[in-house]
Amino acid sequence: MPKENQNTFEQYMEEMSKMSPEEMSAKIKELDQECICGMCPTYMGTGEEKLTFCVIGKSTAIEKENGCICPGCPVQIELDLKWDYYCTKGSGKELAGIR
Ligand code: SF4
Numbered sequence: 001m002p003k004e005n006q007n008t009f010e011q012y013m014e015e016m017s018k019m020s021p022e023e024m025s026a027k028i029k030e031l032d033q034e035c036i037c038g039m040c041p042t043y044m045g046t047g048e049e050k051l052t053f054c055v056i057g058k059s060t061a062i063e064k065e066n067g068c069i070c071p072g073c074p075v076q077i078e079l080d081l082k083w084d085y086y087c088t089k090g091s092g093k094e095l096a097g098i099r
Pocket residue numbers: 031034035036037051052053054055069070071073074075076081086087
């Protein structure tokens with residue numbers, strides 16, 4: 001079988017689970033730069049300042065869903081994510097049922 005040149009979401013999560021807390025927080029900072037949540041109608045005006053809910057999980061400030069632009073985000077492609085509304089539904093890991 002031909003070897004795929006991109007990891008699957010599960011492989012990325014496996015890699016990230018081996019990171020130290022310092023490496024993980026550096027990785028999240030890096031992904032925050034690419035996260036487009038700040039331009040999302042669900043995000044704007046909520047007072048939320050965190051980003052990258054696909055990795056960190058649900059927002060404590062966002063309650064009402066007003067559309068999700070995650071499908072157009074580079075992180076979605078980079079990590080092979082398949083879901084949306086991470087801010088209200090939980091991280092990709094949670095949505096994939098990975099512990
Ligand atoms: S996929 Fe969504 S939550 Fe994750 S970084 Fe992109 S916009 Fe933010």
